[in-house]
Amino acid sequence: MFGPAPDRLPDPATxxxxxLTxxxxxxxxxxxxxxxxxxxxEALLLSAPHLEVLRDGDTVVARTRLGRAQRVVIAGxxxxxxxxxxxPTQERTGPDGEPVLWGRGTVDMKAGVAVALHLAMTLPEPGKDVTWVFYDHEEVSADENGLGRVVAAHPDWLAGDFAVLGEPTAGGIEGGCNGTLRVDVRTHGTTAHSARAWRGHNAIHDAAPILDRLARYVPAEVDVDGLAYREGLNAVGISGGIAGNMIPDECTVSVNYRFAPSATLEQAFEHVREVFDGFEVTLTDGSAGARPGLDHPVARQFVExxxxxxxxxxxxxxxxxxVARFTELGIPAVNFGPGDPMLAHADDEQVATEQxxxxxxxxxxxxxxxxxxxxQAATDGTEGR
Incomplete structure (x- = not known):
């Protein structure tokens, strides 16, 4: 479908x-x-004399060393x-008649990556020292995430006073993020031949109350530092059964909970356990959210x-x-980038070029x-040297 990768990316200066997107x-x-x-x-960044370039796996980091009063991190x-x-991408006319760039990644989030890469190359003397981060494995399980890997192995690479993640926000500013967790809620029964169902106990039938609780659940809207975060609790999968002529002895309902950043992961899990009281509930994955941090002086300057x-x-x-990973490092962070997040992962992914x-x-x-x-926050200790 695609030929070999090109030898180079176009020069952002021209x-x-x-x-570039x-x-x-x-x-x-x-x-x-x-x-x-x-x-x-990496090759493009290495051609810029004003940048120090580092790499871990397929995560590439570049940073200025100008001795500015602040260091900010721009990541994608x-x-x-x-x-x-x-x-390949196509230039099209969008639903409102505006020019758009159509194709995989235009929204999530290569337009944001292009914005960062363009500025990394064309701003040799910004008013703030900047660390540019281009990382791998975001769209898969958290344990593979390239930014998480750098947080663990090279936290000094990410030191700064404020961070901006170029996730699609349709050009708006989105503070913090909801937390997320997944649980498996299980029922247990007894196998039997389906022709003699009375000899067994059907675990799938016992899952009906789980689905009923989910259907009746009213998600909260929680105010956190002046922003209203909408929560959600939803079944995202169900499995059970052995064969077409057997009564199933187990059923698992997978549930995803999106919770406001005012709650810890432990508090969120306890809430889910309360919702499914009486059932076996196992936490399978979870990440805490991030408070908006918009009251931080650097964040206020950014918003203005x-x-x-x-x-x-x-x-x-x-x-x-x-942004939650930056919050763990004590760095306030926001999301800001081109692209309608409602089109992320869609087959008709497209971004307005003017955005x-x-x-x-x-x-x-x-x-x-x-x-x-x-x-007012920790730096990497190298400015001014």
Whole structure:
């Protein structure tokens, strides 16, 4: 379907950010197959004399060393979900008549990656020191996540006063993120021949109350630091049965809980156990959310600078994103990037090209503004040397 990866990405100094987005999207990088794109990103960053470039697996980090009063981290993942006949990219007309770039990764989140890569190359002397992070394996299980790997192995690479994750937000600012957990709720029965069902006990039938509790559950809307986070509790899978002529002895309902960042993972799990009181409940995966952090001075400056260009105001992030990893490091973080998140992972994934340019201008304006005050969070200790 696709030929060999190109030898290089276009030079952002002479290439529009939309053209760079298209070039990045047209290099397939489904989770687990990011090496070709990581190589191209690394090669481009290495050509910039103002950047120090580091690499761990298929995560590439580049940073300035200008001795600024603040250091900020701009991060984005380079992998995508599987391709569904939606590459190579195409330039199309969107539903509102605006030009769009269509294809896998245009929304989630290679447009955001292109914005970051374009600015990394074209802002040699920003008003803040910047650490640019392009990481792998975001669209798969948390234990494979490249940003998580760097947090564990090289936390100093990510040190800073504030972080921006380029996840699609339609050009708005989304603070923090909901937490997420998954549980298996099980019932147990006794096998028997289905012709003599009275000799057994049907575990699938016993799952009916689980589904009933889910159907009657009313999710909360929780105010956290002035932003309203909508929660959700939903069955996402059900399994059971042995054969077409046997009474099943076990049934498992998989449930996903999206919870406001005011709760810890432990508190969220306890709530789910209460909902399914009387059943066997096993936690299979979970990640805490991140509070908005918009009361932090750097965050306030960011919101003011971005909204001056884009308009609008900050809102909550309902899904889980890697801003939570920065929160674990004590770094306030927000989501900001081009692309409608409702189109993430869709077969008709597409992003308005003007939105890519607007996000680029807004982020460039903020990064170019010097900060006179001393940083209020930890830095990597290298500024001024």
């Amino acid at each position: 290439t529009d950010v939309v053209a 298209r070039a990045i999207c047209d290099v397939p990088s489904v989770s687990g197959d990011e090496t070709a794109l990581a190589d191209l990103i 993942h380079i992998d995508t979900v599987p391709i569904q006949g939606n590459l 600078a971005i909204t001056a260009v884009t308009g609008g105001e900050a809102g909550p992030k309902y899904g889980w994103t890697d 890519i340019r607007t996000c680029t201008r807004a982020l460039a304006a903020w990064l170019s503004t010097p900060t006179a005050s001393a940083p």
